[in-house]
Amino acid sequence: xxxxKAKSEVRSPNSEIVFDDVSKFYGEILGVNRVNLQIAPGITxxxxxxxxxxxxxxxxxxxxxxxxxxxxxxxxIPTHQPEQLFRKMGYCTQFDSFPRGLTGKEFxxxxxxxxxxxxxxAEELSVTALERVSLLEAGNxxxxxxxxxxxxxxxxxxxxxHQPAVLILDEPLNGLDPMVRAETIALFxxxxxxxxxxxxxxxxxxxxxxxxxRVILLNNGYxxxxxxxxxxxxxxxxxxxxxxxxxxxxxxxxxxxxxxxxVVEARLHDDKLGLFVRTRDADRFYLLLNDVVAxxxxxxxxxxxxxxxxxxxxxxxxEGSSA
Amino acid sequence: xxxxxxxxxxxxxxxxxxxxRGFTLMxxxxxxxxxxxxxQPLPWSLWLRQIRAVFRLEIEKNFLGRRSILLYLLALLPIxxxxxxxxxxPPGQEWQDFTQYHMIFAIFYxxxxxxxxxxxxxxxxxxxxxxxxxxxxxxxxxxxxxxRREVLVVGKYFSGLVTAIFLFTATTIICMLLIYLPxxxxxxxxxxxxxxxxxxxxxxxxxxxxxxxxxxxxxLVVGLFFRNPIxxxxxxxxxxxxxxxxxPLLKKVSVIHYLNSxxxxxxxxxxxxxxxxxxxxxxxxxxxxxxxxxxxxxxxYRIRRMEISYGSE
Numbered sequence: 055x056x057x058x059k060a061k062s063e064v065r066s067p068n069s070e071i072v073f074d075d076v077s078k079f080y081g082e083i084l085g086v087n088r089v090n091l092q093i094a095p096g097i098t099x100x101x102x103x104x105x106x107x108x109x110x111x112x113x114x115x116x117x118x119x120x121x122x123x124x125x126x127x128x129x130x131i132p133t134h135q136p137e138q139l140f141r142k143m144g145y146c147t148q149f150d151s152f153p154r155g156l157t158g159k160e161f162x163x164x165x166x167x168x169x170x171x172x173x174x175x176a177e178e179l180s181v182t183a184l185e186r187v188s189l190l191e192a193g194n195x196x197x198x199x200x201x202x203x204x205x206x207x208x209x210x211x212x213x214x215x216h217q218p219a220v221l222i223l224d225e226p227l228n229g230l231d232p233m234v235r236a237e238t239i240a241l242f243x244x245x246x247x248x249x250x251x252x253x254x255x256x257x258x259x260x261x262x263x264x265x266x267x268r269v270i271l272l273n274n275g276y277x278x279x280x281x282x283x284x285x286x287x288x289x290x291x292x293x294x295x296x297x298x299x300x301x302x303x304x305x306x307x308x309x310x311x312x313x314x315x316x317v318v319e320a321r322l323h324d325d326k327l328g329l330f331v332r333t334r335d336a337d338r339f340y341l342l343l344n345d346v347v348a349x350x351x352x353x354x355x356x357x358x359x360x361x362x363x364x365x366x367x368x369x370x371x372x373e374g375s376s377a
Numbered sequence: 378x379x380x381x382x383x384x385x386x387x388x389x390x391x392x393x394x395x396x397x398r399g400f401t402l403m404x405x406x407x408x409x410x411x412x413x414x415x416x417q418p419l420p421w422s423l424w425l426r427q428i429r430a431v432f433r434l435e436i437e438k439n440f441l442g443r444r445s446i447l448l449y450l451l452a453l454l455p456i457x458x459x460x461x462x463x464x465x466x467p468p469g470q471e472w473q474d475f476t477q478y479h480m481i482f483a484i485f486y487x488x489x490x491x492x493x494x495x496x497x498x499x500x501x502x503x504x505x506x507x508x509x510x511x512x513x514x515x516x517x518x519x520x521x522x523x524x525r526r527e528v529l530v531v532g533k534y535f536s537g538l539v540t541a542i543f544l545f546t547a548t549t550i551i552c553m554l555l556i557y558l559p560x561x562x563x564x565x566x567x568x569x570x571x572x573x574x575x576x577x578x579x580x581x582x583x584x585x586x587x588x589x590x591x592x593x594x595x596x597l598v599v600g601l602f603f604r605n606p607i608x609x610x611x612x613x614x615x616x617x618x619x620x621x622x623x624x625p626l627l628k629k630v631s632v633i634h635y636l637n638s639x640x641x642x643x644x645x646x647x648x649x650x651x652x653x654x655x656x657x658x659x660x661x662x663x664x665x666x667x668x669x670x671x672x673x674x675x676x677x678y679r680i681r682r683m684e685i686s687y688g689s690e
Contacts (some may be wrong), residue, residue, distance in 0.1 A: 118685040140523035147521075149516035153434065154442060167430035168522045170423045192449070200514055212518075 065200035069132035070094055071115060071220065071251060078110055084275040085110035089124070091270065091280065093253065097246045100255040101368060102272035108255040109148065111272065112222050115253065116145045128220055140170075144213035148224040150205060152197045158208045159184060159193035161217050169216055183215035186241060188234070202229035210238070220251040224274045227256055239265050263364035275363040283364050286371075293370045294318045294332040296360035297339065302353045304329040310346060311339070330360070427524045431532025432539075439540040444505055451498045452544040455490050459555035475564045479577065482556045483642035486581055490552060491636065495545045495588045496614060502541050503596035504606045506533040507680070517685050527677040532618035534597055534673060540568070541589040549585045553578055577641040584636050591632040591665045594672040601679045621646035635661040 071093040078085035080351065086107040107374040113119040116124055117133035125132045129142050152161060159180055166176035184190045187207040192200070197208060206229045213221060223242075227235050242265060246252050256262045263283060271278040271286070279286045287295070301307055307329050308320040316335040323330060333339040336359070346352055360366075510516035519529050557565040557574070568574035595613065599606045617633040623682060628634045628651070637644075638655035639662070656664070 113685065116521060118517060120682070120684060136520065137523050137525045140521055143521075145521050146518055149514045149517060152516065153438065154513070155437070164430065164434050165518055166520055168427055168434070168519065168524055170426045170430075170523070172426075302550050 070252070071129070072127045073111075073114075074125050074127075076114060076126055078114055078119060079122045085119075086114070086272070086275045086277075089277055091277065093251060093270075095246070095251050095270075096267035097242060097252045097254060097265055099266040099269045100253065100272060101259065101262060101364065102270050102278075102374060106272040106372075107275040109224055110275075111270075112145070112253065112255060115161070116143065116222055117143075132300070139220075141216070142210050142218055143220040143222065144216065144218035145222040145224055146209045146224060148228075150202075150203070152208075154198070155196070157194050157196055158189055158200070158204075158211070161197055161208065162212050165212060166215055171216075175304055177184070179217070180211075183211040186214060187211045188237065203231060203234060207234070207238075208231060214245070219252070220255055221227075221245060222253045225257070226254060227258055227261060229300070235261070235273050241312075259365045259368055260363075266364075267300050269364060270274035271368065271371055278371050279367070283367060284362060287362050287367050288336075290367070290370060292336060293361075294334045295336045295339075295362060296366075297330055297331045297333065297336065298356075298358050298360050299331065299343070300328045300355040300357075302327075302355075303324045307352050307354075308348065311342060314338075314342060336362075379442050404461075407419060412667040424525070424528050427528050428532040428535065431519070431524070431529055432536045435533050435536030435690060436539060438483070438509075439502060441534055444501070444509060447501055448540075451501070452548045453495055455485070455494055455548060455552050456555065459552055460635040463555045463558040467561065475560055478557060478560070478568075479573075479642050480644070482553055482581075483640060483644045484614050485556070486549065487637065487640065487644055490545075490549060491584065491588055492614075492617060492633065494548060495541075496592060496617065497546055499537075499541050499589055499592035500596045500599075500610045502537045503534075503593045504600035504610070506537050506597055506600060508600040508606060520683075520685055526680040526683070530597070530673060530677045531682055534593065534676075537597065538589055538593055539667075541593060542586050545589060546582050549581050550578060550597065551555075553581060573641070580639065583637050587639070587662065587665050588632065588636055590669050591635075594669040594676070595632070598676045598679070601676055601683070608650060624651060628653050632665070636667050 062346065071091070073089045073091040077087045089111065100111060102108055106321040109248050110119065114121055115128060117139055120134065128139060129209050129254060131138045131142065133139060151291065153164070156164065162180040162183055163176045166179055167173070169176075171179070181190065181193075184193045189204065189207050189211060192204060197205065200208065206226065210223070210226060212222070226242075227238060230238060239261065242252055242254070246267065254262070254266070266279065266283070269286065270280045279289070281289075289333055299307060304322050308322065311317050313321045314333075315330060316338050317333050319330070319332040321330045322328075331339065340357070343354065343357060347354055361370075399524075507516065510519070529650075557568065562567075565574070569578070596606070596610065599609045603609055617631055620628055620631050620666050623631075634653075635656055639658055643655075
């Protein structure tokens with residue numbers, strides 16, 4: 055988290071998505087509250103349970119909702135100026151509905167014409183967008199005949215067709231089969247590598263974990279944590295990190311590490327060929343393991359953090375807090 | 378400039394399509410330094426292209442969408458009985474006397490075509506321009522486009538207007554021709570080609586067009602302000618029907634008063650009617666157009682602040 059903030063200090067607000075003390079209430083119901091964020095280019099995932107405020111945050115970013123308090127700027131553009139905002143932004147919503155009677159290609163092209171493009175350019179961009187989501191062959195079929203996964207992809211194609219600098223994707227992997235899902239994630243990575251902002255909400259934590267540069271964890275309308283998954287995990291000092299060490303003498307290793315003040319727990323693995331350690335200071339623990347290896351008494355095969363991923367962070371911060 | 382930022386900037390400047398022939402965007406790149414805000418000419422050519430694109434999408438929906446079935450039924454409603462009657466001279470003294478035909482049509486047009494068919498047809502078309510998209514959960518596609526919402530209002534309004542004018546002007550003209558058909562070509566031919574018939578036909582068509590303009594703007598706004606627009610539509614329907622009973626000042630707060638003022642054949646509104654001077658055409662027509670423009674400004678103001686929350690619809 056601190057790394058992200060350090061970067062943001064040298065980056066201009068005109069290259070970021072900035073939430074300044076944003077709250078949104080639906081009558082008396084809280085959507086999101088007191089959100090302050092600076093989102094840099096790359097893949098940022100919004101994670102949280104249903105009703106946490108992910109879609110509200112995305113809709114606020116896209117100007118579909120107006121904040122009850124605070125302000126939002128996307129690359130320096132206020133969100134209440136759609137005529138400028140959506141030259142830079144594409145939004146793939148969760149709404150599974152389309153204007154009736156259109157083919158996939160007509161759908162994309164029609165809205166590129168609404169952007170103000172001429173027919174030739176609109177045609178060209180719609181073909182490119184269809185290609186990018188592997189729907190070129192199905193582009194001339196009516197959307198009504200598409201499968202759920204195809205509808206998801208045509209929405210994605212529409213969002214990227216005008217080559218935006220910011221892409222908001224609400225549950226973009228829903229309904230996609232594993233193959234297309236992998237292709238779509240690869241596309242996201244490529245777009246992020248090209249310098250785009252990708253804001254993604256997803257329930258599929260392991261996929262979010264592997265593709266995101268940073269995460270924003272939301273719960274009950276509040277931002278619970280933000281930053282890289284590892285950064286967020288490191289800052290959870292009340293949750294000692296779990297590490298699994300595979301070695302030939304786990305009992306001896308347990309005795310060696312247990313007297314250290316940062317080691318909270320050492321437990322033998324069921325197969326007796328490994329040791330689970332919970333430590334408040336992973337860095338010091340790894341230094342300790344270096345010493346153990348150097349001593350040569352114990353042969354260590356592998357060291358793997360067990361709860362240094364998004365699922366664990368999610369469990370500790372969100373499920374733990376609601377339990 | 379950081380390398381990451383330089384990359385993003387290069388990407389933006391290279392890959393963004395040329396949207397704006399003859400128009401420079403105020404914010405043209407993600408530069409570190411705020412762009413110099415210069416007074417820019419209004420991008421009329423861009424707006425016109427966008428209006429055309431919205432119009433094209435909407436007109437297709439208006440004529441071919443599933444909601445158009447009711448519209449065609451409404452437009453055919455007055456034509457059906459006249460088609461049945463047209464080959465014959467109907468019984469009744471008034472149908473024998475050709476000099477009464479202009480009055481028969483004036484009553485039929487004012488009482489049925491204008492006050493019911495055009496009124497409810499416009500209600501259906503214009504209330505659904507935005508409300509229909511909200512119900513279909515497809516309005517966000519427009520809201521997620523770089524188009525001023527005022528431009529969206531204009532594009533949608535014109536699509537509704539062209540639809541309504543096409544259907545109901547056709548209905549008006551066909552109805553008038555069908556009424557006069559039993560006496561064609563003798564008296565009717567002379568009435569249209571040597572008498573006042575053609576002038577009356579064009580005037581009735583003009584009244585229909587003005588009705589579409591006025592009612593259209595009203596129902597567009599109603600569709601934006603009310604979740605259930607049927608109730609305000611019915612209130613206006615009765616207001617328009619009871620217009621003949623109202624004092625002269627209140628009469629002017631209606632569309633029908635100005636339309637009646639333009640009618641080529643004045644129709645008596647009965648013994649209880651409060652008589653008021655008809656408004657001259659040179660006031661009635663611009664008044665309707667000005668009020669329509671004002672109503673569209675209200676609609677633009679409303680749509681500018683509109684949020685998408687389909688869940689609560």
